[in-house]
Amino acid sequence: xxxxxxxxxxxxxxxxxxxxxxxxxxxxxxxxxxxxxxxxxxxxxxxxxxxxxxxxxxxxxxxxxxxxxxxxxxxxxxxxxxxxxxxxxxxxxxxxxxxxxxxxxxxxxxxxxxxxxxxxxxxxxxxxxxxxxxxxxxxxxxxxxxxxxxxxxxxxxxxxxxxxxxxxxxxxxxxxxxxxxxxxxxxxxxxxxxxxxxxxxxxxxxxxxxxxxxxxxxxxxxxxxxxxxxxxxxxxxxxxxxxxxxxxxxxxxxxxxxxxxxxxxxxxxxxxxxxxxxxxxxxxxxxxxxxxxxxxxxxxxxx
Numbered sequence: 001x002x003x004x005x006x007x008x009x010x011x012x013x014x015x016x017x018x019x020x021x022x023x024x025x026x027x028x029x030x031x032x033x034x035x036x037x038x039x040x041x042x043x044x045x046x047x048x049x050x051x052x053x054x055x056x057x058x059x060x061x062x063x064x065x066x067x068x069x070x071x072x073x074x075x076x077x078x079x080x081x082x083x084x085x086x087x088x089x090x091x092x093x094x095x096x097x098x099x100x101x102x103x104x105x106x107x108x109x110x111x112x113x114x115x116x117x118x119x120x121x122x123x124x125x126x127x128x129x130x131x132x133x134x135x136x137x138x139x140x141x142x143x144x145x146x147x148x149x150x151x152x153x154x155x156x157x158x159x160x161x162x163x164x165x166x167x168x169x170x171x172x173x174x175x176x177x178x179x180x181x182x183x184x185x186x187x188x189x190x191x192x193x194x195x196x197x198x199x200x201x202x203x204x205x206x207x208x209x210x211x212x213x214x215x216x217x218x219x220x221x222x223x224x225x226x227x228x229x230x231x232x233x234x235x236x237x238x239x240x241x242x243x244x245x246x247x248x249x250x251x252x253x254x255x256x257x258x259x260x261x262x263x264x265x266x267x268x269x270x271x272x273x274x275x276x277x278x279x280x281x282x283x284x285x286x287x288x289x290x291x292x293x294x295x296x297x298x299x300x301x302x303x
Contacts, residue, residue, distance in 0.1 A: 066104050069120020073100025077127030086146050091138035092131045099123065099130045174249045178216040179203035180257025181234060181295050187275035188295050189264060190284060194272055198285040202273065212253040224264050224273065231256035239288040254294055
């Protein structure tokens with residue numbers, strides 16, 4: 001802001017401007033001048049701050065004490081009592097403002113017979129008595145309004161369990177899934193729904209508290225009964241689709257994977273596993289198609 005003020009009327013020297021245009025070299029000179037001015041100002045303010053720190057003027061400390069005492073004396077009591085006491089009135093808030101500011105300013109005008117810090121403390125504590133007494137003798141707020149304001153105090157918000165949060169996440173149609181690329185003898189392990197026309201990489205949903213690798217190993221154990229090992233992280237594949245008329249989105253974390261047997265049988269009735277040559281993934285309709293690229297890049301790591 002300071003530099004903008006300095007250069008508001010002086011962007012360049014008259015000898016630097018030709019035909020009303022400022023070329024790149026002139027612009028660079030202007031920027032260098034700005035940097036020089038900025039450095040000078042920084043040095044100036046650092047030096048000024050150092051002088052004040054080494055020999056702080058008494059009036060600055062006193063002024064800070066007065067300002068903080070006035071603020072705290074004017075607003076602390078209305079804030080605290082307004083949160084927990086239904087009887088606080090607008091007039092009481094104004095009375096406390098006059099009390100806090102008036103007391104600290106009067107003390108300053110009298111030459112600080114009481115230190116600003118002690119005066120501020122008296123203003124803060126006395127403010128509670130001022131708000132309480134002024135609320136008793138002033139017009140209260142409408143009862144219906146006050147009850148509406150304090151209604152939230154009686155509301156109970158049940159804490160969400162991890163399972164409930166996971167369920168909400170799944171209901172939103174966004175799924176985080178761990179999938180494995182397992183290649184053996186030039187063939188990729190795939191999974192598909194029985195009777196389905198497309199295939200996908202084996203794996204499953206990541207449960208709350210699991211890592212992607214842990215989820216992949218668990219899902220393979222549940223779906224095949226085999227011991228799997230999740231290896232290097234290969235990438236993330238996003239996918240969106242419509243299933244049964246509902247929009248879905250997947251975030252697939254893909255890992256290289258090995259299993260302890262070439263014979264893979266499904267433990268669930270509705271799916272089946274198959275080995276497909278990596279050169280025929282298009283024919284297998286592996287979805288999403290990005291999985292095909294990842295599988296091709298992992299051929300050199302096959303078991």
